[in-house]
Structure formats: C-alpha cells, structure tokens
Amino acid sequence: MSQIRSHSPPARLLVLAAALSSACVLDYTVGNTPQLTATDGADDESSTAAPEPAVCGDGVVGGDEACDDANDVSDDGCDRDCRQTALVEWTRKDHGVLWGIIGLDVAVDPAGRIVVVGEDNNMAFVMVLDPSGSLVWRRDVPNGARQFTTFTGVTVDEEGRIFAAGDGGVAGAGAPILHAFGPEGATLWTFEEPLAGVGDGIRALALGDGGLYSVGSELQGDDSQDLVVRRHDPATGAVAWKVNHGDDGRIDATGVAVSGSAVAAVGFVGRDEDLFWHSLVVVLDQDGAPLWSQEEDAGVWSGVAAIGDGDLLLAGHGDHDDDGRYRAALRRVGPDGAEVWRFTGDAPEEGFDDVVVGADETIVAVGTSRIADTQGTYSFARHLTGDGMPTWISYFSKSDALRETAKGVDFGPGFAVAAGYWDAPADPVEGSPSHMWVRRFAVH
Numbered sequence: 001m002s003q004i005r006s007h008s009p010p011a012r013l014l015v016l017a018a019a020l021s022s023a024c025v026l027d028y029t030v031g032n033t034p035q036l037t038a039t040d041g042a043d044d045e046s047s048t049a050a051p052e053p054a055v056c057g058d059g060v061v062g063g064d065e066a067c068d069d070a071n072d073v074s075d076d077g078c079d080r081d082c083r084q085t086a087l088v089e090w091t092r093k094d095h096g097v098l099w100g101i102i103g104l105d106v107a108v109d110p111a112g113r114i115v116v117v118g119e120d121n122n123m124a125f126v127m128v129l130d131p132s133g134s135l136v137w138r139r140d141v142p143n144g145a146r147q148f149t150t151f152t153g154v155t156v157d158e159e160g161r162i163f164a165a166g167d168g169g170v171a172g173a174g175a176p177i178l179h180a181f182g183p184e185g186a187t188l189w190t191f192e193e194p195l196a197g198v199g200d201g202i203r204a205l206a207l208g209d210g211g212l213y214s215v216g217s218e219l220q221g222d223d224s225q226d227l228v229v230r231r232h233d234p235a236t237g238a239v240a241w242k243v244n245h246g247d248d249g250r251i252d253a254t255g256v257a258v259s260g261s262a263v264a265a266v267g268f269v270g271r272d273e274d275l276f277w278h279s280l281v282v283v284l285d286q287d288g289a290p291l292w293s294q295e296e297d298a299g300v301w302s303g304v305a306a307i308g309d310g311d312l313l314l315a316g317h318g319d320h321d322d323d324g325r326y327r328a329a330l331r332r333v334g335p336d337g338a339e340v341w342r343f344t345g346d347a348p349e350e351g352f353d354d355v356v357v358g359a360d361e362t363i364v365a366v367g368t369s370r371i372a373d374t375q376g377t378y379s380f381a382r383h384l385t386g387d388g389m390p391t392w393i394s395y396f397s398k399s400d401a402l403r404e405t406a407k408g409v410d411f412g413p414g415f416a417v418a419a420g421y422w423d424a425p426a427d428p429v430e431g432s433p434s435h436m437w438v439r440r441f442a443v444h
Helices: none
Strands: 023-028 076-078 084-095 101-108 114-120 123-129 135-141 148-156 162-170 173-181 187-192 201-208 211-219 225-232 239-245 250-259 262-270 278-285 290-295 300-307 311-320 326-333 339-344 350-357 363-370 377-384 390-395 403-412 415-423 435-442
Touching: 084 101, 114 162, 114 403, 114 415, 114 435, 123 162, 123 173, 135 173, 162 211, 173 211, 201 262, 211 250, 211 262, 225 262, 225 278, 239 290, 250 311, 262 311, 278 300, 278 311, 311 339, 311 363, 326 363, 363 415, 377 415
Parallel strands: 084 390, 101 148, 101 403, 101 435, 123 148, 148 201, 173 201, 201 250, 225 250, 250 300, 300 350, 326 350, 350 403, 377 403
Antiparallel strands: 023 084, 076 084, 084 435, 101 114, 101 415, 114 123, 114 148, 123 135, 148 162, 162 173, 162 201, 173 187, 201 211, 211 225, 225 239, 250 262, 262 278, 262 300, 278 290, 300 311, 311 326, 311 350, 326 339, 350 363, 363 377, 363 403, 377 390, 403 415, 415 435
C-alpha cells in the first residue's frame, strides 16, 4: 500500500531501559491584549469619506478581518493575519532523554486536573497536572518480564478514578493492559492478558451505562487482525463481554465512544490488494450485539465522540485527491449511520487524531499535518460548532526542523487541553529523543 500509515500507534524500540526523569518547562503566553470591536476608533458617522482599507494590526476590525487586537502574537485569540485563533493559556514541555517521552492521550478529572498518559523510555506512565500545568503526581508501570509497556488511552469517572490502557510486550508479541488508579495515584486494580500477537493491545477507553469499554486490535491465526471491543467492570476490570469484528484484512482500532445506548468503535482496515486504508466504524448495543457498521473506500478514523441525541462524530482523514494526498475529515452521523454533515480541511496531508465534544456541541479536534518536501510535521487544534462550521484553528509550531504530533484532547471547565510529542529529525545525533507537550486553550 502506498499510503503512509501515520495514524498507527508510534513505533518503539523494543529494548529494556531504566525509567529516567524528564525536565519540564512551562511556557506561558504573553501579549494577551483584549480584542477590540469593529466600532473601536471608528470615524464619526457624519463623515462622507470613503472607508480606508483594513490594516491588520491597527486595532480596528475592518474588511474581511475576523479580529484585530493590535499585536502580532498568534496565541492570544487573534493571529498576525487578523484571523480568530485560540487563546493559549499555557504550554508544558517535558524533555525526554535516550528514546524520550511521548504523550498519547489526555483527560480531565472532576476537579479540573489534567491526566496525561503515554510512554517514557519504553515504560507506561500516568501523570496528573493541576489546572496550571504543574505536576501533582506521576506513576510509572514497571515492565517486569516485558520489554515495554505503554498507555495509549485514558478516561476518568465522576469519582475521580483514572483508567489507563495500552499494551505491553516483547519483540514479536504483545498483550492488552488496563490499570485503574485512585485520584491520588493508588493502584486499584490491574487487567492484563497473556502475551500473544504483534499489535495486540488496547487503544482507547470510554465510560457509559455503568460500564468501562475498551477497543483494540488482536492478531488472528491467518495473519488477519480483528477489531476487539470489551466491556469491563469499572470496580474490578473484569470482562463482561468481548466482541471481535474482522475479515481477511488487518484492522487497527483507534477510538471508542458511548452515545445514547450504543457503543461505537472506529479504526481503519488494510488489505494487501488495496492501495489505501478504508475507514471503519462498528456500532454495538451495550450487551455487545452488533447494530451496524460502515467501511469507506479510503480514509482513516482516528477518533470518535458522542454528540447530540445519539449521534456520533467521527474524526480522521478522508478520501485522497488525484495526487494521492488526504485531508482532515470530520463526519457527523445519526444513530442509524446516516450522514448529518461532513467537514473537510483545506490543507493536504492533514488528518485529525482525536476529537472531543462539549455539552453545547462545541467541538475541538486536534491533528497533525506534513510540511511539503520536508521531514517536518506540525500539530494543530481546530474549533467548530455542532453543525460543522469552523471558528478557529491554532497551530502549535510550523518548522521543518521538527516532527510534531497531536494525540489527545479533552474538555475541562472553560478550557480544552491537548497532548502530543515532538522530535527533531534534523538533529545530527542518531536516535534523538522525543519530547512531550501539553497545551491548554481557553474555550468559552
């Protein structure tokens, strides 16, 4: 297949490594000048002179400007081109050593604390930050007899219990892992399965209807790979039911959500005879019985969220243009799978990695895009309304000297928070480490 599989879980070096601490830097946004309105500094109504052309940076909203806050700071709600963007409250950077640290998912607990999970030198971790981004506590999961462990999904219940899931394994074998932690970091229970096929593991978690749902992939004897959904008891981790969905292809599971009375799992299918991936959504009832599934001709679903009264919001990238380049895609579907609307980004080789929906159907999706003719990638966050209308986009960095990836996003009270990682492909040191970032946006 010619498509670059950039949405699969990150490759890791399967070697034993000691857990090493990482340095953290908090970058706080400056230049938070209040946005002026269109009438600020306007001429007297009696003037008959022709209006002057809009000048970005003069503090007056005019022409096709969405805003003008009289500065060129891009992260204060209005960028240097007078387009509305996010108000970035802070960015936390944890610098890795050796193979590095990567943030793979994020959630917000009932107290507004930020929970980040990922991998640090082949060891899974869960990290809790206070609302200002400072570390409250961190727990690492020892590898034991395995060469690696990683957490790729996290969710938090109303009691503040943290559920973190991923996989652990050795060269040539893997298995799902799922851990529960108390609000202050105490281990409550652990669910693990024996080592089996390469790629076996859990990719995402969701809570609903008194159950904890996990989605992952499982290698089969014929070298195909199934999508697997499990319902767990949140009190013990015990599996109430397990459903496999598969055919002769290899399915990578990426996300799960509970919407109304349905459980939706998403991912993508690859087959040897096909040129591109096929985006996939599988919907079950809460007893595990299949309701419906959809597979598209090309694309990847990387995340899913509940929206409205039983609807689903699918996030990833869609079909390809004549040059084989894909674009970011969001698709809202009803309880029966019928399309309500679809949003397609305008930048080539751009895809969403995760999506979250607020109570008022406010949408924030995070993603990653390539920089043409370079090794560089950049991350972004996009804000949309419930009917699919984009309102702002925020870029984390756009440097061809960096490879930056967004992996998770969640809402807190009055904010959204995203997490991911970056490295420097141009660094002459072979095996330069990855570094984790966490960024908080104001959302009202």
